[in-house]
Amino acid sequence: MNRFKQVLFVLLLSFLVLGLMGCKQAAEEKTDAEETTETEQKTEETTEQVANEQEAGVLNLYTTRHYDTDEELYKKFTEETGIKVNVISGKDELVQRLKDEGEATEADVFITADAGNLARLKADGLTQGIESEVLTSNIPEKLRDDENHWFGLTKRARVIVYSKDRVDPSELSTYEALTEDTWKERVLIRSSENIYNQSLLASFIELNGEEEAKNWAAGIVANMARTPEGGDTDQVKAVVAGEGDVAISNTYYVGRLLNSTDPEEVKVAEQVGVFFPNQDTTGTHINISGATVVKHAKNVDNAVKFIEFLSNVEAQELFAEGNNEYPVNPNAAITETLTSWGAFKEQDINLTILGDNNTRAIQIFNEVGWK
Amino acid sequence: MRIIQLVKTQLNMWAVLSFIFILIILLPNILIAVNFFGEPNENWFHIKEFLLLDIFYNTTILLVFTGVTTTIIGTSLAWMITVYSFPLRNFFKWGLILPLAIPPFIGAYTYQGMVNYTGFIQTTLRNTFDIQVNQKYFSMMSMEGTIFIFTMFLFPYVYVISKSFLENQSSSIIENARLLGANSLETFFRVVLPISRTAIVGSVVIVMLEVINDYGVVKYFGIQTFITSIFQTWFAMGDKESAFKLAGTLMVVVIAILMLEKIIRGRKQYSYSTSKVSPIRQKKLKGVKAWGVFSYCLVIFSLGFIIPFVQLFFWMIMTYERILSKEFFTLIKNSFFAASTAALLIVIIGLIIANYSRIHKGVLPRILSRITILGYSVPGAVIAIGVITIFLMLDRSLSTLFTMLSFDITFVLRTSIVMLISAYIIRFLAVGYNSIEAGFEKVGSTFTEASRTLGSSTLGTFFKVDIPMIRGAIIGGFILVFVDILKELPLTMLLQPFNFQTLATRAFRYANDEMISEAASASLLIILISGICIYFFHKVLDRGERN
Numbered sequence: 001m002n003r004f005k006q007v008l009f010v011l012l013l014s015f016l017v018l019g020l021m022g023c024k025q026a027a028e029e030k031t032d033a034e035e036t037t038e039t040e041q042k043t044e045e046t047t048e049q050v051a052n053e054q055e056a057g058v059l060n061l062y063t064t065r066h067y068d069t070d071e072e073l074y075k076k077f078t079e080e081t082g083i084k085v086n087v088i089s090g091k092d093e094l095v096q097r098l099k100d101e102g103e104a105t106e107a108d109v110f111i112t113a114d115a116g117n118l119a120r121l122k123a124d125g126l127t128q129g130i131e132s133e134v135l136t137s138n139i140p141e142k143l144r145d146d147e148n149h150w151f152g153l154t155k156r157a158r159v160i161v162y163s164k165d166r167v168d169p170s171e172l173s174t175y176e177a178l179t180e181d182t183w184k185e186r187v188l189i190r191s192s193e194n195i196y197n198q199s200l201l202a203s204f205i206e207l208n209g210e211e212e213a214k215n216w217a218a219g220i221v222a223n224m225a226r227t228p229e230g231g232d233t234d235q236v237k238a239v240v241a242g243e244g245d246v247a248i249s250n251t252y253y254v255g256r257l258l259n260s261t262d263p264e265e266v267k268v269a270e271q272v273g274v275f276f277p278n279q280d281t282t283g284t285h286i287n288i289s290g291a292t293v294v295k296h297a298k299n300v301d302n303a304v305k306f307i308e309f310l311s312n313v314e315a316q317e318l319f320a321e322g323n324n325e326y327p328v329n330p331n332a333a334i335t336e337t338l339t340s341w342g343a344f345k346e347q348d349i350n351l352t353i354l355g356d357n358n359t360r361a362i363q364i365f366n367e368v369g370w371k
Numbered sequence: 372m373r374i375i376q377l378v379k380t381q382l383n384m385w386a387v388l389s390f391i392f393i394l395i396i397l398l399p400n401i402l403i404a405v406n407f408f409g410e411p412n413e414n415w416f417h418i419k420e421f422l423l424l425d426i427f428y429n430t431t432i433l434l435v436f437t438g439v440t441t442t443i444i445g446t447s448l449a450w451m452i453t454v455y456s457f458p459l460r461n462f463f464k465w466g467l468i469l470p471l472a473i474p475p476f477i478g479a480y481t482y483q484g485m486v487n488y489t490g491f492i493q494t495t496l497r498n499t500f501d502i503q504v505n506q507k508y509f510s511m512m513s514m515e516g517t518i519f520i521f522t523m524f525l526f527p528y529v530y531v532i533s534k535s536f537l538e539n540q541s542s543s544i545i546e547n548a549r550l551l552g553a554n555s556l557e558t559f560f561r562v563v564l565p566i567s568r569t570a571i572v573g574s575v576v577i578v579m580l581e582v583i584n585d586y587g588v589v590k591y592f593g594i595q596t597f598i599t600s601i602f603q604t605w606f607a608m609g610d611k612e613s614a615f616k617l618a619g620t621l622m623v624v625v626i627a628i629l630m631l632e633k634i635i636r637g638r639k640q641y642s643y644s645t646s647k648v649s650p651i652r653q654k655k656l657k658g659v660k661a662w663g664v665f666s667y668c669l670v671i672f673s674l675g676f677i678i679p680f681v682q683l684f685f686w687m688i689m690t691y692e693r694i695l696s697k698e699f700f701t702l703i704k705n706s707f708f709a710a711s712t713a714a715l716l717i718v719i720i721g722l723i724i725a726n727y728s729r730i731h732k733g734v735l736p737r738i739l740s741r742i743t744i745l746g747y748s749v750p751g752a753v754i755a756i757g758v759i760t761i762f763l764m765l766d767r768s769l770s771t772l773f774t775m776l777s778f779d780i781t782f783v784l785r786t787s788i789v790m791l792i793s794a795y796i797i798r799f800l801a802v803g804y805n806s807i808e809a810g811f812e813k814v815g816s817t818f819t820e821a822s823r824t825l826g827s828s829t830l831g832t833f834f835k836v837d838i839p840m841i842r843g844a845i846i847g848g849f850i851l852v853f854v855d856i857l858k859e860l861p862l863t864m865l866l867q868p869f870n871f872q873t874l875a876t877r878a879f880r881y882a883n884d885e886m887i888s889e890a891a892s893a894s895l896l897i898i899l900i901s902g903i904c905i906y907f908f909h910k911v912l913d914r915g916e917r918n
Contacts, residue, residue: 060786060869066880068693086869089880092606093865099609100759104766106786106869120609191593193603229512229593233885234487241488243506253885261689262888264489359414359608366421371593 056082059302062094063087063111065289069322077309083302092117092195098126098294108297109306111153113289116199118150119355127292132304138311138329143288145352152288152351153310154325157344158200159284160275161247161254163239167273174278175204175285178246179219187220188235188244191228192365196250200285201364202357206349207282210360218368228371233257240268255324255337276344283347287354288328385727385829392720393742396797399757400622400745406612407619414604415613422600423620430596430624432514433521433589434579440522441578444671445529446571450559451668453537454545456653457661463668465909470675471527472901474858474875476587477894478524480882481679483511483591484686491682512592521582523675528581529574535912536570537563538651545651569636576632583625584750586861587879597621598861601752611756618753625748680898686891694892703896706873709788709863710856713795714849717803720796721848725807726833729816740808747801751794751861758794758866759785791866795856802855803848810844811837843911850908854901874900 063070066089074085088094088107095117098105110127112118121127127149135144135151143152160172171182178187190197204213225244235247236254257269276284291310293303309315316332319325324337451457452464485491486509493509496502510516544566548558564571589596597617605614656664724743728736746754762785769784784790818840822832838845863876872880874893881890 066884088867088869089872090864090867091883093602096606096609096611097759097865100763101785104763104770104785124609193593193599193607195607198607227593229510230483230591231885234512237488238506241493241506242503256885262489264494268489362603362608363417366417371595 056084057299057302058084058086059299059306060086060106060108061088061111061306062098062107062109062294063089064091064094064113064117065089065111067322069318073310073315073318076315077306080309081302081305083305085306095121099124103296105294105296106298107294108299108303109291110294111289111291113156113287114195114199114354115150115152115288115290115351116195116202116354116358118145118288118290118292119352120358121292122149122352123355126295128295128297128300130293130304130307132308134308135304135311138308138316140328140330142348143328143351144290145292146350150290150292151307151311152290152328153307153316154289154320154323155286155328156288156325157251157276157284157286157346158196158248159251160277161236161239161249161272162275163242163245164271164273166242166245169273169275172246172275172277174281175200175248176208176216176278178248179216179223183223183246185223185225186245187223188225188238188247189220189228190231190235192362192370194231196232196287197248197370198358198361198365199287199354200248201361202354203285203347203349205357205360205364206353207347210364213361214364214368217364217370221368221370236272237268240271251338251341252324255335258337259324274341276341278347279345283345286346288351289325383829385723385730389724389727389736389739392724392800393739395793396742396746396800398761399754399797400749402757402760403615403618403622403749403753406615407622409612409615411616412610412612414608414610415616418600418604418613418617422595425595426597426600429514429594430583433517433582433594433596434628436518437521437525437582438575438579440518441526441529442571442575444522444526445574446533446564446567447559448526448530448668448671449534449537450563451664452534453651454555454654455656455661455664457656457664459665459668460653463672465906466672466676467530467668468527468905468909469672469902470524471854472898472905473524473676473679474587474860474878474894474897475520475524475581475585476591476860476882477683477878477890477897478679479511479517479520479588479591480887480890481682481894482516482520484887485678485682486511491685514594517588517592517594520588521578521585523671525578525581526671526675528577529571531912532570532574532577533567536567572632572635576628579628580625580748583621584861586752587882591882597624598750598752601750605752605756614756618750618756621753622749629744629748680895683891683895683898686888687895689891690888691892694889699892699896702872702874702877702893703900705871706857706875706897706900709791709795709871709873710853713792713799713856714803714852716792717796717800717852718807718845718849720800721804721807722838722845725804725811726837729811730819730829740804743804744801746797747799749798751798751859752865754794754798755862755865758790758797762790762793786868788868788871791863791868791871794862794866795859798859798862799852799855803852806844806848806851807841810841810847813844814840843914847908847911850904850911854904854908857897857901857904 061074071087074087077083078085090097094110095112098107098110098121101107110121112121118127122145127145129145129147129149130151131148135148139151143155144150160175160178162169162172177183192198201213201217204216208216225238230238232247232249232253233256235244235249236257238244239247251274254269254272254274257265260266260269278284291307293300293307297303310319311329313329313332316327316329320327320332321335324335326334326338448463448467452460452467483490487493488506488509493504496504511520544562545558548562553561583596584598585596586598586602588594589599590602597620601614601617601621604610604617721743724739728740766784818836819832822836823829827835857873858875860875860879863873864879867876874897878890878893878897881887881893
């Protein structure tokens with residue numbers, strides 16, 4: 001009985017604490033949901049500060065990017081402008097959430113990796129075009145939508161990572177060459193469920209035609225060192241472990257290993273080389289993570305201010321540095337790691353294509369048995 | 372006239388509330404069922420041709436093998452703890468529930484992090500002993516690895532349920548078997564397993580539902596199952612109709628499992644005519660046998676708890692300076708708030724429905740009480756589809772209503788926490804309800820009837836007699852739900868309001884971005900909080916046994 005009382009006491013105590021938290025939470029919730037109205041009411045009676053806040057208002061952000069530096073940037077934006085940034089962070093499902101919500105959405109800005117996703121948002125009529133001189137001068141034409149519906153924020157390259165011990169870079173040339181017999185059971189790549197692979201194949205559909213793209217996918221499946229498992233980092237580690245000799249990976253995963261706190265991971269990164277394929281032909285596949293103003297956004301001005309803020313040199317450097325990506329703003333400096341890999345020729349396609357070809361790419365992967 | 376009278380007696384506050392709650396639970400399911408029969412599109416034929424067979428195959432293999440392994444480990448441990456006394460038995464008795472504190476997806480990331488090329492095992496072999504190993508044997512990312520993960524972190528369901536069954540039910544049978552000369556193995560296989568069949572099957576079904584529902588583990592290990600396919604068609608292909616169809620197919624599978632459970636259980640019930648159940652006297656093991664049993668328990672406990680815990684601890688040490696900030700307090704606060712609010716509401720709703728179906732015997736209340744389990748059988752992702760759709764409708768009608776009444780407020784349910792909490796309730800009501808229903812069954816209705824005869828109202832009796840008598844079950848139910856929600860992933864990810872992350876979503880976010888050591892701090896917090904809750908749960912259970 002005594003023990004039961006103890007348990008009950010602790011539970012009651014935790015309830016009390018939770019109850020208090022709950023009240024606070026509820027109050028915060030209320031502020032979030034009714035921000036505009038409440039501030040409107042308050043202005044009549046209270047201080048100038050509140051008036052400022054009301055002027056500044058809020059910005060509601062859906063993002064599938066979530067690095068700690070991103071959050072620092074949101075804070076910085078709030079400090080500079082007084083605009084409060086509300087965030088829902090998730091993955092692919094956010095796109096669907098935005099679609100489902102339609103006109104009723106609360107989101108103002110959507111940030112997501114992969115131009116394919118952004119292009120599909122536009123195709124679904126969920127984005128709007130933005131007139132902003134800041135954006136058009138900060139972001140190269142190629143890395144934004146032709147009607148300015150979305151803007152690239154960081155740039156990533158999908159490259160061939162090879163074992164320095166077993167592969168001479170002179171053996172490497174193109175993505176297509178990896179389907180040749182010399183690479184049998186030597187190629188490592190993650191599952192087709194991943195959007196990076198889908199966009200890669202989507203770019204081949206555009207550049208080489210559907211038939212060639214399908215042959216490429218089938219050829220890679222035939223040359224795979226193992227059934228796809230894990231993420232890009234796992235492929236890089238598998239190269240060093242000797243499971244395969246080359247891996248297709250985004251550059252920033254190698255960058256992250258190089259800068260890891262775990263010395264073993266640094267060792268791994270030092271044993272691989274980064275090769276930019278297709279330099280003499282179509283160029284290395286690049287993609288972006290980018291932002292778009294939502295069609296039914298309620299705080300359009302703040303949304304534009306926010307994206308402009310993210311495109312300025314200072315923010316760009318932080319933004320890209322957080323994940324070892326390439327900044328889109330040509331004036332921003334790149335990290336030491338990225339400098340060491342050198343410059344490269346990029347695929348020259350309109351990134352919008354990646355969205356158009358996405359479903360076909362997924363189907364091809366399934367058809368050729370790419371897990 | 373009689374009908375009116377019947378309606379009058381049946382239609383009271385309890386009934387009305389019960390119906391409302393049940394309706395809320397049913398809505399998303401109805402929505403899915405309706406969509407299931409819609410016209411198939413091109414994608415669906417593609418899925419049927421290239422994926423469905425794989426999905427079925429993988430899901431079946433996972434279910435069958437995890438079912439078998441959890442049964443073996445769970446029941447053997449329950450048996451040993453119940454009938455033997457050996458070193459550290461009293462600790463293992465509750466320690467073996469602790470693996471439940473580790474969400475399987477965190478277990479998966481931890482083990483893969485440990486065995487991979489830069490993990491602790493291989494680096495030690497390489498750097499200290501200069502041994503290069505074949506990678507084939509050092510990957511968790513296979514069917515076997517997935518089964519291992521599910522087994523290690525889900526077997527406690529079987530263990531807890533079989534243990535409490537054995538402790539309460541079987542002392543005299545086991546003692547008689549012993550008297551008749553059966554040795555331990557014989558007693559276990561010929562007596563214990565058959566009589567605890569009902570309890571075991573019930574608990575294995577819970578394990579299977581958890582496996583079906585998992586997203587984190589199979590996503591990371593690249594095993595294509597129903598859930599990963601639903602996510603892929605819904606989010607990657609943007610095809611909600613086909614996702615609904617997959618979800619519907621999955622519900623058929625779930626119903627098949629539930630029916631299979633009924634068949635295996637059969638009508639046989641081994642219960643006692645007398646309420647006097649004497650506790651089992653534990654046989655004291657000595658020498659090799661004692662250490663054998665001890666080692667078995669230790670190995671399982673290490674694999675399911677100590678090893679992942681220690682690994683996460685080391686990762687936390689490596690990263691906490693960068694990771695642990697004051698935002699972590701917000702994460703803890705959010706997790707606590709969401710889990711306790713939902714658990715509290717579930718307990719209240721559970722009490723109302725259980726009390727209603729207890730007072731009014733009959734078909735309708737029985738059906739009602741069965742529907743509560745529906746949410747737990749339906750995968751979180753599927754519930755999320757339904758809940759979002761319903762809240763969209765709600766928001767639209769609310770805004771129309773406000774405009775009509777010309778109120779100048781915008782109140783959006785979707786971006787408030789209401790939507791998430793509702794989804795939790797739909798999903799986890801069964802967990803709390805089962806505990807409460809079991810509590811009611813145990814005390815019977817004699818006390819309630821006595822109280823009513825003495826002139827108390829139903830409501831008065833409810834508060835003065837019923838609730839105090841089953842408080843153990845209520846607290847137990849609350850804790851189970853609380854821990855479940857703390858670990859919950861798909862619903863929280865899909866339905867989060869603005870600026871609302873939990874420990875689980877934060878841990879998954881880091882891990883999913885391939886930053887496993889950064890995920891350690893959030894993971895450890897989940898494990899610690901769940902661990903403490905499980906300890907209390909054990910105390911509540913223990914107390915129930917002694918009374």
